[in-house]
Amino acid sequence: MAKSTKKVPTTKAASEDQVMLDNALGQIEKMFGKGAIMKLDPNENSGGFPGISAGALSLDLALGGRGFPRGRIIELFGPESSGKTTLALHAIASAQKEGGIAAFVDAEHALDPQWARKLGVNLDELLVSQPSYGEEALQITEMLIKSNSVDIIV
Known part of the structure; x- marks a missing residue:
């Protein structure tokens, strides 16, 4: 059986990724406005729109x-x-x-x-x-x- 070669990110690498993501999200919101990108709330009803x-x-x-x-x-x-x-x-x-x-x-x-x-x-x-x-x-x-x-x- 082959072993998985996928690396699990270290805490340091994960935090660096988060910083880069936060920067990208900030630039997107600055350029396109608040709400241009967001995470979906899994608890929200999928038909929760007016x-x-x-x-x-x-x-x-x-x-x-x-x-x-x-x-x-x-x-x-x-x-x-x-x-x-x-x-x-x-x-x-x-x-x-x-x-x-x-x-x-x-x-x-x-x-x-x-x-x-x-x-x-x-x-x-x-x-x-x-x-x-x-x-x-x-x-x-x-x-x-x-x-x-x-x-x-x-």
Whole structure:
């Protein structure tokens, strides 16, 4: 039977590694902000994020029990007429019902206000942008994100 050749770090080597790691973590936090890197708490519920309901209990449960996580970029992908916009409008309605502010960047100029209203969207409170080109849509979205005052952007 072969013997393991893996060396167990000495206390001195381990403490040097810890110092180097602490320096690297400090640089990361200085450059990218507090919370840019962290250890996960194994005792924390894996679904411990605040969320916005997707408007369907089964989907909320599949997403960890709280719907779409706040502060994250979520991509809804699928073929034409598969329900992506309907799902996004349900999420907007959920956010508004919780008192949140919602924005819809309508790059395709295809938002149907009557359908949105039927799904529970408060059109009087919905921020809508119909940008002329893609870069404008991204700039508007970035400004809304940086304002840190909008709960959901579609």
